[in-house]
Amino acid sequence: MTLIGIISLTSCEDLDGLFGGDGGxxxxxxxxVEGLKEALEIGTDSSVNFLSAVNGYYLSEFKIPLPEEIVNAQSAINEYSSIRALFNNSLFSFDGEVEKLLKAINRSAEEAAREAAPIFKKAITDLSVKQAWDILNGIVPDNAKSAGLEDFDSTAATQYFLNETSASLTDLYAPKIMMPWEKI
Known part of the structure; x- marks a missing residue:
């Protein structure tokens, strides 16, 4: 859901200049509403371009980590020199294989990101006038809990995207990210 956060942050920056008015x-x-949608589309394009580039996930703060069990196994192997020698011989490097898996998972996410834009664009297109106003007023659309809040929720756009895109993004990303695991 990294992509959702990046889109929302980029979009908020773009909104600053859109609502200043012209001459009163x-x-x-x-x-x-069109200004908000345009800002969200700009954020979507920027985020998709960033994350779908080589190293968009792998060498960024958005890197998808390996499960804790693998990290713990790698640490345990590296802690004991006799086991390390067994797993990291000239024919096989456990550390190298772990890094290859990590890289493959993140490359798969970068590939999936290339296909994510239409999912976000649909959520933007489907944004109603009421939902747009809710987001601009810091209210998470279609969320009765946030409607009564007196505090401005700066994550309203992010929450809207989470609600509208999570299932489709999971359907897109999960099979691609699972492919490297199946090759082990």
Whole structure:
């Protein structure tokens, strides 16, 4: 769900300049909603381009880590020199194989990111006028719990994307990320 967070952060930055008005003229509801949608689309494009590039996941703060069990096994092997010698001989390097797996998983995520834009664009297109106003007012759309909050929720767009895209993104990413595991 890294992609969701990046899109929302980028979009918020883009919104700053969209609602300043021009010479005191008030914006119509349609203009405000279209401005929000445009900012979200810019954020989507920027985020997808970043994460789908080589090392977009693998060498960034968004790197997908290996399960704790593998990390613990690697630490245990490296802790004991006799076991390490067994697992890291000239024919086979456990550390090398772990790193190959980590890289393959993240490369798979980078590949999946290339296909994520339409999922976000659908969520943006489906955004109603009420939902757009909710996001701009810091209310998570379609969330009765946040509607009564007096505090502005700066994560409203992120939460909207989580609600609208999580299932489709899981369907997109999961099979691709599982492929390297199946080759072990």
């Amino acid at each position: 003229n008030e914006l119509t509801t349609a203009q405000v």
